[in-house]
Amino acid sequence: xxxxxxxxxxxxxxxxxxxxxxxxxxxxxxxxxxxxxxxxxxxxxxxxxxxxxxxxxxxxxxxxxxxxxxxxxxxxxxxxxxxxxxxxxxxxxxxxxxxxxxxxxxxxxxxxxxxxxxxxxxxxxxxxxxxxxxxxxxxxxxxxxxxxxxxxxxxxxxxxxxxxxxxxxxxxxxxxxxxxxxxxxxxxxxxxxxxxxxxxxxxxxxxxxxxxxxxxxxxxxxxxxxxxxxxxxxxxxxxxxxxxxxxxxxxxxxxxxxxxxxxxxxxxxxxxxxxxxxxxxxxxxxxxxxxxxxxxxxxxxxxxxxxxxxxxxxxxxxxxxxxxxxxxxxxxxxxxxxxxxxxxxxxxxxxxxxxxxxxxxxxxxxxxxxxxxxxxxxxxxxxxxxxxxxxxxxxxxxxxxxxxxxxxxxxxxxxxxxxxxxxxxxxxxxxxxxxxxxxxxxxxxxxxxxx
Amino acid sequence: xxxxxxxxxxxxxxxxxxxxxxxxxxxxxxxxxxxxxxxxxxxxxxxxxxxxxxxxxxxxxxxxxxxxxxxxxxxxxxxxxxxxxxxxxxxxxxxxxxxxxxxxxxxxxxxxxxxxxxxxxxxxxxxxxxxxxxxxxxxxxxxxxxxxxxxxxxxxxxxxxxxxxxxxxxxxxxxxxxxxxxxxxxxxxxxxxxxxxxxxxxxxxxxxxxxxxxxxxxxxxxxxxxxxxxxxxxxxxxxxxxxxxxxxxxxxxxxxxxxxxxxxxxxxxxxxxxxxxxxxxxxxxxxxxxxxxxxxxxxxxxxxxxxxxxxxxxxxxxxxxxxxxxxxxxxxxxxxxxxxxxxxxxxxxxxxxxxxxxxxxxxxxxxxxxxxxxxxxxxxxxxxxxxxxxxxxxxxxxxxxxxxxxxxxxxxxxxxxxxxxxxxxxxxxxxxxxxxxxxxxxxxxxxxxxx
Ligand SMILES: Cc1cc2nc3c(=O)[nH]c(=O)nc-3n(C[C@H](O)[C@H](O)[C@H](O)COP(=O)(O)O)c2cc1C
Ligand SMILES: Cc1cc2nc3c(=O)[nH]c(=O)nc-3n(C[C@H](O)[C@H](O)[C@H](O)COP(=O)(O)O)c2cc1C
Numbered sequence: 001x002x003x004x005x006x007x008x009x010x011x012x013x014x015x016x017x018x019x020x021x022x023x024x025x026x027x028x029x030x031x032x033x034x035x036x037x038x039x040x041x042x043x044x045x046x047x048x049x050x051x052x053x054x055x056x057x058x059x060x061x062x063x064x065x066x067x068x069x070x071x072x073x074x075x076x077x078x079x080x081x082x083x084x085x086x087x088x089x090x091x092x093x094x095x096x097x098x099x100x101x102x103x104x105x106x107x108x109x110x111x112x113x114x115x116x117x118x119x120x121x122x123x124x125x126x127x128x129x130x131x132x133x134x135x136x137x138x139x140x141x142x143x144x145x146x147x148x149x150x151x152x153x154x155x156x157x158x159x160x161x162x163x164x165x166x167x168x169x170x171x172x173x174x175x176x177x178x179x180x181x182x183x184x185x186x187x188x189x190x191x192x193x194x195x196x197x198x199x200x201x202x203x204x205x206x207x208x209x210x211x212x213x214x215x216x217x218x219x220x221x222x223x224x225x226x227x228x229x230x231x232x233x234x235x236x237x238x239x240x241x242x243x244x245x246x247x248x249x250x251x252x253x254x255x256x257x258x259x260x261x262x263x264x265x266x267x268x269x270x271x272x273x274x275x276x277x278x279x280x281x282x283x284x285x286x287x288x289x290x291x292x293x294x295x296x297x298x299x300x301x302x303x304x305x306x307x308x309x310x311x312x313x314x315x316x317x318x319x320x321x322x323x324x325x326x327x328x329x330x331x332x333x334x335x336x337x338x339x340x341x342x343x344x345x346x347x348x349x350x351x352x353x354x355x356x357x358x359x360x361x362x363x364x365x366x367x368x369x370x371x372x373x374x375x376x377x378x379x380x381x382x383x384x385x386x387x388x389x390x391x392x393x394x395x396x397x398x399x400x401x402x403x404x405x406x407x408x409x410x411x412x413x414x415x416x417x418x419x420x421x422x423x424x425x426x427x428x429x430x431x432x433x434x435x436x437x438x439x440x441x442x443x444x445x446x447x448x449x450x451x
Numbered sequence: 452x453x454x455x456x457x458x459x460x461x462x463x464x465x466x467x468x469x470x471x472x473x474x475x476x477x478x479x480x481x482x483x484x485x486x487x488x489x490x491x492x493x494x495x496x497x498x499x500x501x502x503x504x505x506x507x508x509x510x511x512x513x514x515x516x517x518x519x520x521x522x523x524x525x526x527x528x529x530x531x532x533x534x535x536x537x538x539x540x541x542x543x544x545x546x547x548x549x550x551x552x553x554x555x556x557x558x559x560x561x562x563x564x565x566x567x568x569x570x571x572x573x574x575x576x577x578x579x580x581x582x583x584x585x586x587x588x589x590x591x592x593x594x595x596x597x598x599x600x601x602x603x604x605x606x607x608x609x610x611x612x613x614x615x616x617x618x619x620x621x622x623x624x625x626x627x628x629x630x631x632x633x634x635x636x637x638x639x640x641x642x643x644x645x646x647x648x649x650x651x652x653x654x655x656x657x658x659x660x661x662x663x664x665x666x667x668x669x670x671x672x673x674x675x676x677x678x679x680x681x682x683x684x685x686x687x688x689x690x691x692x693x694x695x696x697x698x699x700x701x702x703x704x705x706x707x708x709x710x711x712x713x714x715x716x717x718x719x720x721x722x723x724x725x726x727x728x729x730x731x732x733x734x735x736x737x738x739x740x741x742x743x744x745x746x747x748x749x750x751x752x753x754x755x756x757x758x759x760x761x762x763x764x765x766x767x768x769x770x771x772x773x774x775x776x777x778x779x780x781x782x783x784x785x786x787x788x789x790x791x792x793x794x795x796x797x798x799x800x801x802x803x804x805x806x807x808x809x810x811x812x813x814x815x816x817x818x819x820x821x822x823x824x825x826x827x828x829x830x831x832x833x834x835x836x837x838x839x840x841x842x843x844x845x846x847x848x849x850x851x852x853x854x855x856x857x858x859x860x861x862x863x864x865x866x867x868x869x870x871x872x873x874x875x876x877x878x879x880x881x882x883x884x885x886x887x888x889x890x891x892x893x894x895x896x897x898x899x900x901x902x
Contacts, residue, residue: 025626025633032626032633036658038538038569062561064656070633074624074658077565083534084569087489103558106589110513114528118489118535137652138557173525175476175483180748182476182483182521201588205515207487207525297631 008431009381009416010388011408012093012271013048013400015041015056015085016076020275020362020392022069022304023295030395035075038084043397045085045092051404052418054429055093055124057237057390058082059219062099063134067311069304079111086119093122093426095217099130100157101150102139106200108157109164112214113206121210121425125161126217126237129154131334133310147332151224156195158216158232163191165213166437167203189439211427212435221250221336230257233268234432239337241272241386242363248385269387269430275362275394278402282368289367292394301356308334308341308359317352362394373403374410381416459882460832460867461839462859463546463722464499464851466492466507466536467527471726471813471843473520473755474746481846486526489535494848496536496543502855503869505880506544506575508688508841509533510670513550514585518762520755530562537570544573544877546668550581551608552601553590557651559608560615563665564657572661572876576612577668577688580605582785584761598783602675607646609667609683614642616664617888618654640890662878663886672701672787681708684719685883690788692723692837693814699836720838720881726813726845729853733819740818743845752807759785759792759810768803813845824854825861832867 018025018034025032034040045056058078078096086094094115098108108125116123129150136144145153172187191202218225218233229236236254241247255265279285302314309330317323323345330338345355366373380386393399411417423429469476469485476483485491496507509529529547537545545566549559559576567574580601587595596604623638642653669676669684680687687705692698706716730736753765760781768774774796781789796806817824831837844850862868874880 023631026628026631028628032628033624036568042538062557062656064654066636066639073634073639073656074619075656076569077561077657080530080534080562080565080569083531084538087493087535087538102555104554104590106513107554110528111531114531117487118527118531134652137650139555140650168525173484177477177479177483180474180477183524185517188517188524199588199591201585203515205513205524205526206528 007266007381007387008418009377009411010054010269010271010430011051011417012053012055012057012095012388012390013044014059014273014390014392015044015048016058016081017392017396018071019292019395019399021292021296021394022071022360023297023300024292024395025071026295027292027395029398034396035071038076038081040396041076041081041085042088044393044400045089047397047400047404049089049092051408052421053092054388055095055122055426056085057095057126058097059126060097060099060128061130061132061135063132063138065134065311067303067306069300069307072307079115082123083115083118086115086122091122091421091424091429093124093215093429094119095124095126095215097126097128097219099128099135100154101130101145102135102141105157105160105198106164106202106204109161109204110206112161113165113204113209116209116211116214117206121427123209123211124215124217124235124426126219127154127158127233128219131310132307133333144332147222147335148224151220151228153197155228155232156197158228160191160193160195160198160200162213162216162232163193163438164200164202164204165209166439167191167206168208169437169440170208170212173207208437211425212437215426215430215432225336226254226257230254230263230268231261235269235271235430237390238270238272240363241274241380242365244380244385247272248383251385266431267433269432271388271390272386273390273392274366275392276366276373276399276403276407277364277394278368278370278373278406280369282372285367285369286364289364289394293361296357296361298353298356301360302352304360305341305356308337314352314356319353320351322349323352323355362392370406370410373407374414377407377411378414378416458717458832458838459869460828460862461720461722461881462502462504462868463506463508463544463839463841464495464504465510465724465841465843466495466499467509467532468843468847469522470743470846470850472743472747472845473522473811474748474751475743475846476522477746478743478846480849485847486522489527489532491847492527492532492536493539495844495851496540498848498851498855500540500543502859503872504543505839506546506573506877507533507536508546508577509548510577511548511550511579512581512583512586514583514589516585516762518754518757520751520758523758530566533574534566534569537566537573542573542872542875542880544575544666544880545570546575546577546666548577548579548670550579550586551605552581552596553586553592556608556611556649557615557655560612560655561657563612564616564655564660567660567662567665568657572878574660574662575666575668575686575877577670578605578609578684579670582761583758584784595783598673598786599675602671602679604648606679606683607648609679611642611644611646611649611651613664613667613683614644614889615651615653615655616660617890618642618657619659620888620891621659621663624658659888662876663888666877666881666883676787677705677708681705681714681719682712686720686722686881688841689721689723691814692725692831693816695831695836698723699834702836718883720883722839722841723837724841724843725817726843727817727824727850727854727858728815728845729819729821729824729857731820733823736818736820737815740815740845744812747808747812749804749807752811753803756792756807756810759788765803765807770804771802773800774803774806813843821857821861824858825865828858828862829865829867
């Protein structure tokens, strides 16, 4: 079946940002309080829905210090924000980032299932391990677990959550007013999980949600991260697509790993985030891009960079001389991202200023006319470098507005992108298979699907 | 100041129920899936807002078993539901129940602060200790902590949460596009809590919310519960007001305890839950009440009762003979509620059937014409038995609709209840003082208030 199904381009948008540039908030055309403005989230979600986007995405992190990039210091929490967005939209998928390191799988499973229920099947979870040392100190711990232990915890955590999502068979709740039967208790199942890190009995006090199970995203590109994704995730938030050969190798690697776990290539979808700046001419696009780029202050850019190295103090390096070898700093934090930055600095013999500005400003890979943008997106999609894109607007809401008004119609005309939602659920729109409940006999499940 | 302020009646409504009777879902006029229907929550919230109610309330619990009352088996999670309701209402306060026993104070503080921010200052937390043995088994534990330990944990937990809510002074976020200053870091404060049960560093990654701090409710009527409320809570969900002298003694006891902690009587508000059935005549009201009462099945009623005794197996007792002494069962669970039921059974020489039906069906204390209802509410309010009421409709949405259309106008005509919201925030509408941030010099705070 998956052989004959035509691959479909997917589109998504960040809901939470002021813009991809960490100082875009200074621009006159954006609300400077977007990270805490539910109106800004809802505006972005409605634009995305107007563009028939698959989902809106909220990245997240909780630990802050005086060294944090200022606009990370205060932000809406994803579950609350997405629930509010759910009530004001009808089709957009709702992806929220939540860590597996300092939370309770029962509560996470429940909040996501509840979001799925109340949104009519649009919830998704971006499962991350958390990467900042100080994170632990907000949750009773002293130190962050080391990188590979975090991933072992994440693995068990995700399995527990999925197990809880199977607590009830699809048709367990009868609610027959005539007979008085509310529920069929034979269709309730108790997980009784006792693992290395978690003990969770169940059942979940939420019926099976419209998607069967909410969609699971993963973000983390190290060996361990890729492997976890290939086994457990429906989709991946994969960072950048700037280095096209590297992105293609990553894509192939993930699909190969998934195949090794017995999964079809189209059962795990890969979404890098991109920043698009559209102009009626190339010059206009470039002018818009520069206008935001020049807002960047190098000191804020260094703060942003240092976060990926667990707030490593970069002030010891001169601003404008080539950076020395950075050794293994960042190896226990945002491991894959830190390695990427170190490689870029080394390969280009960059100074601190150059690296910081590179990290803090979106690339100009997608700056151009609507046709140029559509061409590049089409190419990346058709070359199997990506399954879709998550737009990180260079400026909210304008970046998203321009894209929806000018680029989406082109993608639609080319038959690459939907003109109407195919389904009511995110799972349906992403073309992902409905998960069979683990407690249902395979035979019954096949029967149910055929019916 | 609090001497001259006229006491104001407060009104609220449960958002989450099918009705106060556990089998009301069988009634033809109610949606049988209300506990998982966000449409039902929103409908109730809008009715409450039409009636200028102070807040909507969601009770909660997570542990379920085959012995649970069926309609507790599947229910929306409060934070998600309230966030969705927030997006579809403008003035109604949003009170969600969350336990202090199996959750992370940082996450709880953050979700509530985020709800407060996105709702424009309408969030409140009903802090409960959790009372079901099995609850622990969903969260890595084997046994529930015993009753007084739960309250010691709750106390520290609430203090941590309030501490995190003071992480930022009111005006810390400057967001000045001209100067480029986003934040004043001198107004950021790190809690550095290291207590008996929790270690939480902070700061919270959410600016101070519109209410300063979200409102804190407490529900739990034992000695320990009362004391915690008197120290830490802005409001109490106090169960029933059926036994008026007992309710008045409770009211006086709480206000006295609060005074001993240096608090004014109007800084802690007491809300029992009541069920009102309005008819144009007494007979019509009684008919409506009976219509729902007769839906009750004794077996479901026993399930409901047994939950308050941690699923004690009542089947060992004959249905229609006086119950024997129940000893100390329930003492570590819903302690004060279990004691109340035991006392009722003893005093009335009730059978299991009588006790179960008593527990599972709302009392007929507020069944009558609009004038009769208004009279009774007025009396209880003026006699200082309560500060307000939380309506648990006998049938959703009809019970609430009738009350808003027929009783609220009478209360307004009598000058007992508002005709327009006084404030944008729940805190403002409840007339509760704005909390001074602990890190701000008292002097500066006075200056700020005077300005
Ligand atoms: C593209 C990408 C996006 C990420 N997004 C988040 C996020 O929103 N929140 C978070 O706490 N961690 C995020 N992470 C961090 C990872 O989940 C993980 O905690 C950390 O990077 C270590 O994993 P890795 O070395 O496998 O990338 C992200 C990582 C990548 C590569
Ligand atoms: C009126 C009332 C309402 C309560 N509501 C809840 C609730 O919604 N969820 C919950 O887990 N516990 C609830 N509780 C339980 C208490 O918070 C507490 O966990 C338990 O009753 C023991 O406290 P107590 O003996 O002080 O009443 C409630 C208790 C009372 C008296």
